[in-house]
Amino acid sequence: MDYQLHHRILVWLEIAAENLRQSLSKDLEVNQKTGANDLVTEMDKATERFFVTKIREHYPEHRVIGEEGIGEPVTDTKGMIWVIDPIDGTLNFVKQKNNFGIMIGLFEDGKPVAGYIYDVMKRDLYYGIVGDGAYHNGHKMSLAPIMSLSDSLAIGNVVMFATNVNQCQRLMRAVLGVRAHGSAALEMIEVLRGQASVYLSFGLRPWDYAAGYAIGVALGLKVSQPDGSPLSILRKEPFIFCHPNVYEEVMDVLKENELGELDE
């Protein structure tokens, strides 16, 4: 990891977060993307544009995959790629003025190098540098003492559990309880902190998981697709973000699902 690059990211995140906080006192221009619950604001675009401009200025050879598509199309993983979600939880940003994050994942030749998740309203910054470790506001984090799935909480999306996607209600029944905050950023933070043992989603875009992927690897979490296969940053993927002590249990519950589907 290039530490000048790391420090630049920290500075850029502070600037972007402050702009987002200030924007909440103004009227926002909000537009729908695929539907009423898939929103984009002028601030999503402005924040992504801010990062892309900085990256092009300092690292013209790097490429950017951004939620708002301001970077160029990326179809291979060669070299350094930034994966950026300028506002994760835009619906919360608009309707709650809280509970959203900025996420940046840095990948080199498809491998995670570093990740950054900024809980903007709490002013809480989590980052991870692969090979070094994960940090919360500059303090080194360690893996939480979670020992079993049945003694922990899970995190996901209410509609996913309600519609029982891939029979994920079995995971719901295997844990003490499920939480849903409407932002992958905040939900992955709870797993990083050990407040939940597993975060699960069946269709995340690269900008939704890239930052967590890198921080998770840096901390020693298990990060994969639900069938155990590795993640790409080039397409929509099902995604498990999991404490290593419960990963086998989660995989077993999800394998049971497949058997269950055969039974029914």
Next chain:
Amino acid sequence: MDYQLHHRILVWLEIAAENLRQSLSKDLEVNQKTGANDLVTEMDKATERFFVTKIREHYPEHRVIGEEGIGEPVTDTKGMIWVIDPIDGTLNFVKQKNNFGIMIGLFEDGKPVAGYIYDVMKRDLYYGIVGDGAYHNGHKMSLAPIMSLSDSLAIGNVVMFATNVNQCQRLMRAVLGVRAHGSAALEMIEVLRGQASVYLSFGLRPWDYAAGYAIGVALGLKVSQPDGSPLSILRKEPFIFCHPNVYEEVMDVLKENELGELDE
């Protein structure tokens, strides 16, 4: 409202909250009540005992309904009754060391007088005095400009939506999204702040809703059972905590449920 009583509650809440925060750095004694996800800690009991002791000292004629049963059994609503949840979200308190609240509701002859919800880790205090209004950290709150159910978020419990209790998935589909934080205290706060338009549960005990009931009435929210009938503080009740501009819509969705059940 007796303002000496009000100020005493503010002081007692600060003391209780500080004790809870300090307890998080120690090992907690945790016991199961009805099951693995229904926990009680020494701090639930100690906090309730603290309030009951203070109340008996200053207001010996008042009665107390507390989650941990330290008050005397209360079978009628005569006179002044305190309804206390010493830790709302005990599972979060134990597993997350965050996302829990202290709640107090004050009722006179069965009518709400005042309510207090303290988000302990955020140090955020919400209270409401019926006839005066609701306050957040001492600042008067006003009703959020929510205009329609379809343009707002709802709050509930993941298992409730997953098992479609009373066909509540229809409410899930009528809103932009659903959040679930594992604490009625924090969930009702989101409705008080206008971060969600409605909180719904089909089986809350008096200590889960009494504080919100009083603050909600003070702020001008609609607080009732899902069929519109009023709440008692003497039994487990289904509970709706709702912005007035969407209350009719929510009632319609829930009435559709009944018709839906006839159809199926």
